[in-house]
Amino acid sequence: MRVEQLGEGEPEIAIVGGIHGDEPCGKRAVEGLLDADLDVTRPVKLVVANEEALERNERYVEEDLNRAFPGDPDGDTHESRLAHELLQELRGQTVFSLHSTQSYAAPFALTDDLDPLAASVVPYLTVEAVVETANFSEGRLIQKPDVLEVECGLQGSESAAQNAYLLCTQFLAGVGALSDDGHRRVDEVPVFRLERELPKPAGVPGQYEYEVLAANFERVAEGSVYARANDETFVADRPFYPVLLSAYGYESVFGYAASLVGRLDENAAQEHAAERL
Numbered sequence: 001m002r003v004e005q006l007g008e009g010e011p012e013i014a015i016v017g018g019i020h021g022d023e024p025c026g027k028r029a030v031e032g033l034l035d036a037d038l039d040v041t042r043p044v045k046l047v048v049a050n051e052e053a054l055e056r057n058e059r060y061v062e063e064d065l066n067r068a069f070p071g072d073p074d075g076d077t078h079e080s081r082l083a084h085e086l087l088q089e090l091r092g093q094t095v096f097s098l099h100s101t102q103s104y105a106a107p108f109a110l111t112d113d114l115d116p117l118a119a120s121v122v123p124y125l126t127v128e129a130v131v132e133t134a135n136f137s138e139g140r141l142i143q144k145p146d147v148l149e150v151e152c153g154l155q156g157s158e159s160a161a162q163n164a165y166l167l168c169t170q171f172l173a174g175v176g177a178l179s180d181d182g183h184r185r186v187d188e189v190p191v192f193r194l195e196r197e198l199p200k201p202a203g204v205p206g207q208y209e210y211e212v213l214a215a216n217f218e219r220v221a222e223g224s225v226y227a228r229a230n231d232e233t234f235v236a237d238r239p240f241y242p243v244l245l246s247a248y249g250y251e252s253v254f255g256y257a258a259s260l261v262g263r264l265d266e267n268a269a270q271e272h273a274a275e276r277l
């Protein structure tokens with residue numbers, strides 16, 4: 001784990017990249033922030049989490065770090081020990097954690113629930129949606145209060161790395177660590193909540209050919225086919241919004257079915273920001 005800092009003093013804000021080793025955008029953003037010589041008004045901790053997995057360009061070494069929290073200092077796996085170490089490093093801090101996906105090219109934010117941090121910071125971010133992970137937060141860093149995750153784009157893409165850097169500067173403006181020049185972004189962001197997994201048959205590599213036939217964040221009507229595995233089709237038994245839906249992103253699920261629970265607009269954001277103060 002690599003830990004760096006911008007500015008002087010004890011940081012109350014942290015940016016974390018490289019939770020997953022096959023998502024280089026976070027590490028690139030951290031390096032970019034270090035190179036940029038930003039004039040921060042609050043100190044910021046910068047962390048590259050799973051350097052071992054990044055070196056191998058694999059999601060993890062022994063288990064998924066983002067399912068291993070809170071971890072254990074004497075854990076059996078590299079990620080269990082690292083999860084514990086990372087939480088110690090992030091104690092008491094407001095955290096922005098950078099990811100990328102195989103499912104969607106545009107950035108979106110994830111939060112355990114739409115807490116004051118998410119509501120006040122998201123309006124600064126160029127994201128298309130906010131997703132509440134709700135019942136699917138188990139073992140993720142997002143379980144910890146005051147963590148906002150962001151999916152920056154497609155894994156390994158140049159645009160994901162550029163988005164990651166931009167989102168970091170927007171996050172820093174949102175928490176008052178960088179001058180925001182009064183530029184809030186869009187006025188309305190849809191808020192989705194994960195409701196259930198969309199399972200797929202898991203087999204040995206090559207056994208199944210998967211295909212997804214629905215677009216993320218776009219309503220799937222009851223009775224329509226949203227995915228295929230070889231000759232088997234998967235039909236929506238009720239309407240839903242797909243989130244993190246991809247053919248090969250996960251081993252045993254296509255992704256998640258979500259509901260649209262509201263929209264985050266300027267008014268809601270200000271209300272929540274006031275709560276936070």
Ligand SMILES: [Zn+2]
Nearest residue numbers: 020023099100
């Ligand atoms: Zn990730």
